[in-house]
Amino acid sequence: MSDIKKVVLAYSGGLDTSVIAKWLQTEYNCEVVTFTADLGQGEEVEPARAKAEALGIKEIYIDDLREEFARDFVFPMFRANTIYEGEYLLGTSIARPLISKRLIEIANETGADAIAHGATGKGNDQVRFELGAYALKPGVKVIAPWREWDLNSREKLMAYCDEHNIHVEKKKGKKSPYSMDANLLHISYEGDLIEDPWAEPEEDMWLWSVSPENAPDEATYLNITFKNGDPVAINGEDKSPATIMEELNKLAGANGIGRVDIVENRYVGMKARGCYETPAGTVLLKAHRAIESITLDREAAHLKDSLMPKYAELIYNGYWWSPERKMLQAAIDETQSVVNGEVRLKLYKGNVIVVGRKSEDSLFDEAIATFEDDAGAYNQKDAEGFIKLNALRLRTAAKKGRDLL
Numbered sequence: 001m002s003d004i005k006k007v008v009l010a011y012s013g014g015l016d017t018s019v020i021a022k023w024l025q026t027e028y029n030c031e032v033v034t035f036t037a038d039l040g041q042g043e044e045v046e047p048a049r050a051k052a053e054a055l056g057i058k059e060i061y062i063d064d065l066r067e068e069f070a071r072d073f074v075f076p077m078f079r080a081n082t083i084y085e086g087e088y089l090l091g092t093s094i095a096r097p098l099i100s101k102r103l104i105e106i107a108n109e110t111g112a113d114a115i116a117h118g119a120t121g122k123g124n125d126q127v128r129f130e131l132g133a134y135a136l137k138p139g140v141k142v143i144a145p146w147r148e149w150d151l152n153s154r155e156k157l158m159a160y161c162d163e164h165n166i167h168v169e170k171k172k173g174k175k176s177p178y179s180m181d182a183n184l185l186h187i188s189y190e191g192d193l194i195e196d197p198w199a200e201p202e203e204d205m206w207l208w209s210v211s212p213e214n215a216p217d218e219a220t221y222l223n224i225t226f227k228n229g230d231p232v233a234i235n236g237e238d239k240s241p242a243t244i245m246e247e248l249n250k251l252a253g254a255n256g257i258g259r260v261d262i263v264e265n266r267y268v269g270m271k272a273r274g275c276y277e278t279p280a281g282t283v284l285l286k287a288h289r290a291i292e293s294i295t296l297d298r299e300a301a302h303l304k305d306s307l308m309p310k311y312a313e314l315i316y317n318g319y320w321w322s323p324e325r326k327m328l329q330a331a332i333d334e335t336q337s338v339v340n341g342e343v344r345l346k347l348y349k350g351n352v353i354v355v356g357r358k359s360e361d362s363l364f365d366e367a368i369a370t371f372e373d374d375a376g377a378y379n380q381k382d383a384e385g386f387i388k389l390n391a392l393r394l395r396t397a398a399k400k401g402r403d404l405l
Contacts, residue, residue, distance in 0.1 A: 006031040006112040007143060008103050010129070013048030015168055016118045019157050020145050021055050022164050024116060028143070033059040033110050035103060039095055040066045040184030040242060054167060061106055065098060066184060070241035073098050074185055077315060078284050079229040079339075080304070080332045081292075084312040087262045088274075089281040091186025096125060097320035100132025107140065114141035121147045124267050128318035135321035178205060184245040186258075186278040197263050197273045208253045208277040212350030215256035219348040221355075222251065224287045226343070229336030231284060245280045252279030255347040267317040286352040287343040294362040295338045304335055 007024055011017045011034035024032050034057050036048040045062055052060045073094050084090055103115045115133055119125035121144070130142050151157050161168050177192035187208055193199050203211060225233035231244050239247065252258055258279035266272050292301060307328055314325045341359025345352060367377045 004028050004030050004113045004141060004143075006033060006110060007114040007116050008033045008035055008107045008110065008112045009116045010099055010103060010118065011036050011048060011052060012118070013045075013051045015154070015157055015161070018051060018055065018166050018168065019151065019160050020116060020118055021052070021057065022166055023145055023149065023151075023160075024143065025056070026164070027149075030113075031059075032057050033061065033106060033112055035061040035063070035106050037099055037102060038062070038064045038066060039069050039098070040245065041182040042187075043182075051167070059110055061102075063102060065102065066242040067240055069095065069098055070184055070245050073320075074245065074281075075230045075241055076329060076333070078281070078288055079336050080308050080311050080328075081285060081289055082308060082312045082315065083285065084316045085262070085264055087260050088264055088276065088316075089186065089260075089278045089285065090312065090315050091183060091276060091278055091281065092125070092181050092188055093128065093316045093318075094185065094320075095181075095183045096128035096318065097132045100129050100321075101136060103129075104133055104136040104140065107137065114143055116143040116145065119144065119146065122268065122270070124316070124318070127267055128320075131318040132321050184242060184249070185281050186276050189275040190272065194261075194273055194275055201261060201275050205275070206259060206277060208249065209258050209279055210254060210256050212256035215349045216254070219346045220251060220255055221344065221346055224284075224343050224345065225341070226288065226291045227340050229288070229292075229333070229339040231287070248280035248283050250279075252283050252347060252352070253277070256350040257347060257352055258282045259350070283345065283347070283352050286354060287345060288339075290343045290354040290357045291341050291359060292339055294357055294364045295341065295359050296335060297363065300335050304332060307331065 007028065007030055009017065009021055009024065009032055011021065013036065021032050021034065024030060032055075034048070034052045036045050038045045049060050049062055077090065077094050082090060084093070103117075106112070107115055115129075117126070117129045119129060126144055126147075130144075133140050133142060146152075151160055158168070160166070178189040178194070179191045181188045189201070189205055194201055194205075223235050224231050225236070230241070232238060234244060234247055258277050258281070259275070260278070261273075261275045263271050263273045296304070311325065311328045311332070314320070314322060314328070319325050338361040340361050341357065343354060344356035346355050347353075365377075367375070
C-alpha cells in the first residue's frame with residue numbers, strides 16, 4: 001500500500017490510537033485524518049482534538065453521533081428483541097457499523113485513500129469495521145496496525161511514545177486493568193482477572209450499576225410508551241432516542257439492573273469471557289416484548305422470534321450492511337406498525353418486572369380469555385374437535401405400533 005497518501009483513522013485519543021497515528025505518519029509517510037465519535041460513552045471526547053493537533057494532524061473530525069446511534073442502530077436492533085447466545089445485548093457490535101459508515105463518509109469528503117482502526121487481530125471488531133467499510137466502499141484500503149507491527153505490549157507502546165515524543169497521560173492512583181468499551185447501550189470489560197472464567201469479577205469493576213444487594217429497598221416504577229416498536233416517552237414525557245437511553249441507564253443502573261457475565265463465541269473462532277453492563281437495554285428488551293405480547297399476532301410473533309438468532313448473529317459477526325440483514329430488518333419492521341402502547345415496569349434489586357401493558361392495538365380480548373362466564377364468546381365444545389384433529393397423526397402412529405416412548 002505504498003501509494004497511500006491520506007488515511008482516516010478511528011481515533012479515541014488513547015495510547016493505542018495515538019501511537020497508530022504517529023506510526024501511520026512514519027511507516028506510510030502519509031497524511032492522517034482523525035475521526036472521534038461521541039456515542040454516549042460518558043467521557044469527554046473534545047480532548048482528542050488537542051492530542052491530534054499535537055501529532056501534527058490538520059483534519060480532525062469529532063462528531064456527536066448519539067442520536068443517530070440510538071435511532072438508526074440501537075432501536076432497529078431492539079425491534080427484533082435481539083440477543084446473542086441468550087445473554088449478550090450486542091452493545092459493542094451495534095456501534096461498529098456506524099463507525100465504519102462515518103469513516104467511509106470522511107474518506108470520501110477528504111479524498112483519503114484508506115481507513116485505519118485500532119482493533120487487534122484476535123478480536124471481532126477488526127471484522128466488523130472492515131466488513132462495513134468494504135460494503136460501503138468496495139475499493140477502500142484498510143490498515144490494521146495490530147496485524148502489521150510488533151508493538152504487542154503496553155511496554156513497547158510506551159517506549160514508542162518516548163521515542164517519538166507522544167504525550168500520554170500517566171494518571172495517578174489505580175488504573176483499571178480491564179479493556180473497556182462504552183457507548184449509550186453498554187460498557188464492556190475484558191482481560192486481567194476475568195480472563196479466568198472461574199474468577200468472580202471484583203465489585204469495584206462495575207461502573208454503571210450498583211450491586212443488587214446494595215440497590216434501594218423501595219422499587220422504582222416507570223411507564224414506557226412505544227410507537228411503531230420504538231420507545232418514544234418515559235412517564236408520559238416525549239424524549240429523543242438518545243435521551244431515553246441516557247435516562248434508562250441511570251434509573252436501571254441505580255437499581256442494580258443490567259449486569260451480565262458471559263463466555264461468548266467470537267467470530268474469529270475462540271471463546272472469550274466478557275462482562276457487560278447494559279441497564280437501558282435490559283429494560284427496553286423486557287418492555288418491548290411486553291408490548292408485543294398484546295399487539296402481535298401469534299404466528300407473526302413466533303416467526304419473528306425464530307428469525308432473531310440469525311439476525312443477532314449477523315450483527316455480532318459484522319454483517320449489518322449485508323443484504324440478508326436488510327431483508328430481515330424489512331420483515332421485522334413490517335410487524336412493528338401495530339406495536340404501540342404503554343408498558344408499566346417495576347425496577348427492583350436487579351430485576352425488571354412487567355406489571356402492566358395497554359394498547360389501542362391490543363389483540364387481548366378479555367371477553368374470550370376470562371375464566372368467568374364469557375357469554376358465548378367462546379364455545380368450549382369446539383376444543384374437542386380441534387384436539388382430535390391435531391392428535392390424528394399421533395393416534396395413527398400408535399395404532400401402527402410405533403413406539404413413541
